[in-house]
Amino acid sequence: MAMTFDPFAELDRLAGSVLSSRSNLRVMPVDLYRDADRYVLNADLPGIDPGSVDIDVDGQLLTIRAQRTAGGIEGAKWLTQERPAGSFLRQFSIGEGVDxxxxxxxxxxxxxxxxxxxxxxxxxxxxxxQSVRHDSDVQPAIRS
Structure with missing residues (x-):
């Protein structure tokens, strides 16, 4: 039976608890896969200013934060506004198998x-x- 090491076992546990308690945080969908000797995490953050993206590692906790500002058009009367603005946050427990x-x-x-x-x-x-030799496996030298 082969066992695999999954450093992302608690991938959404922390994010779920944070998101449920803070309704002003927005969803950040991610894909995560292993490619040879690396994991690759891709997060959809359309319209985000790259300067607002903050990634930090504290122990084994990876945190991604980003900010999208609302399109403020002065004098406009919005008919619909579906693109979320505000803070985006995801946290991942990355395990000890990550450099x-x-x-x-x-x-x-x-x-x-x-x-x-x-x-x-x-x-x-x-x-x-390695092969280990025991004393009983060694033939005594014949002396004359």
Whole structure:
């Protein structure tokens, strides 16, 4: 039976508890996948000023914050306003299998991409099996 290591086991636990208690926070949909020796998190943040995006790591907690300002057109009478403005927040428990010092991020066409490299100690590796000789396996030297 193969066991897999999932450093994102509590992916939405923290975000769910924060979002339920703070109704002014907006949804930030994400995709998360593993690609070889890294995890890639893509978050939809269309219309966000890249300068408002804040990503920090505190221990094993990754926090993404962003801000979208409302389109303030003076004198306009809004007929519908469906694009949410305000604060966006997501938090992820990243586990100990991530190299937090190597995390990088980029923002392109409304998608924030965060790359989380797998730490060296969490990467799969081969274990060499060594042969152990016991004293009973050793033939005594014949003396004349």
């Amino acid at each position: 937090t010092s190597g995390i990088s991020a980029s923002y392109d066409n409304g998608v924030l991409s965060v790359v989380l490299p797998v730490s060296e100690r969490a990467k799969p590796r081969k274990v060499e099996v």
